[in-house]
Amino acid sequence: MSAIKLAIVGVGKIVHDQHLPAIAANPDYQLVASASRHNTVAGLPGFASIEAMLAAVPEIEAVSLCMPPQYRYQAAQVALAAGKHVFLEKPPGATLSEVADLEALAAAKGVTLFTSWHSRFAPAVQPAKAYLATHAPTAMEVIWKEDVRQWHPNQEWIWQAGGLGVFDPGINALSIVTEILPAGIFLNRATLEFPANRDAPIAAELHFQSADGMPVHAQFDWRQTGKQSWDIVLQTGGGEVRLSDGGARLWLNGVEQALAKEAEYPSLYQRFAELVRGGRCEVDLAPLRHVADAFMLGRRKEVEAFFD
Template sequence: MTIRIALIGFGKIARDQHVPSIAADPHFELVAVTSRSGETADGVPCFADLGALLAAMPGQIDAVAICTPPDVRHAIAADALDAGLAVLLEKPPTATLGEIEDLVQRAAACGQPLHASWHSQHAPTVRAAAALLRGTVVRRLRITWREDVRKWHSGQEWIWEPGGFGVFDPGINALSIATAILPERLIVRAADLQLPGNRQTPIAADLTFAGEDFSAAFDWRHQGDEERTIEIETTTNRHIKLGDSGASLFVDGIAHPVEPRAEYPSIYARFAELVAAGQSDVDVEPLRIVADALLLARRTMVEPFVWTAGE
């Protein structure tokens, strides 16, 4: 069965990742797009919102992939589930834990598949790292996720608004990998957030977790090459390092062979399995860690952030 899917929201991630992944997967056919700008994929009809799409194409949609900013995903996903559609959520799945819990309940009541996709969990090293750590005791965890917000989110004002996550937008990718590979649950003990004086969400964050030496550092002010690494030491003195957002894996300093990166094709392969089986797959742990950090956080105001000099 071909799954007729619509993209809800048509920004950079939808254009660059979802469209080619759908086109390459024989299980799917892209049949519609919603976009406030009117931009769409070649030959695919565009609508202002999900309501307009459903009114124009009754019975012609099986699933939606929601690629909007997180603060509006809950309402869209709820409407899609109520309309009898399978739902794929970009990361983070919603702006709050209450929203994702509501969607899980709705999906079960409607009998529709719901998938909260974490693309970094589909990085080529994640399964291998999880296997290496299974049954071990971790002594040290160091997550470092530093990049330049001007490069990766240029002009995207929504990231600085409540529900936009700030530096946790990329940081949650690291947390999604950590929760997928670690043999134990991450419990936040302390969080220090740095907020620009003119913004609502953090530009940098340092987290401390329960454990002997467990921490994470996220920073959007980084210049030069990105630093996205997860380093783990076990009580048996094994050292595991995931680099480049999970694209490389080193075990005791030796490079481990990995497959080429294909995160979004892997997401759609998983979604096809869930639709065929009528099942849901919703991992809430990365969002839970961010929520816990925000509950515990000490907040420090730092210099205002502007996109360009003289702004």
């Protein structure tokens, strides 16, 4: 079976850190071009726009869209209309309506649309999900705190409307939560902290519950210094379940479990290839829907200005 001819759109830090190594290690792909306003991929034809790239390299079969979410819809629409399969970095779009429209276009064109949630492929996620399927959770605490200056230096788009602010990492936690819980949850109340000079929040506190009343409390904060915190702790009838380091480690009743090696982005690209070969879409908006609910229902609190 011939390799899928793939192009990258939006060449930034995450592409160099994660996408390019995952693609290079996967024989299902041949990376043939890139499009980005400011950067290129060494050794490949580079273009300033997706339109120019698709016109010059018509053999492209699929594209990975890695630009900020505010600009993703237009690029995805162009690619799908041209009959290309589309991989969407998280979050899949700036709004729910955008992604719903793209899903309909992909179906009409008979091509794959994949909303990728890399944290769902962390090694602790599926073992935790299997445990919770037989040990009903009674409460959940999510603590997702990191230093924005370390992880998003000089990235102005992330502070703009549609950039999601602290929900850019927080949505990773929500992608795990919505994957491992045996039943859905919905938001009750929230407080979002906005720096006086920014359009996106720097911190958020969220209170959810399930249909049967199980509480879920989540704290997201971008002002953490020192040790970073990416933890999910559940109480169950069978004891405590703890996922740490963003889902890289798992404890069941205080005993750390042996897990597979971390391979989030290689797993994403393996999944995308399976979907393309099988002629299927995979569009899950649950994490983004919870973020939208937080912006809709959350109380706004202004805090001191933030300067990078």
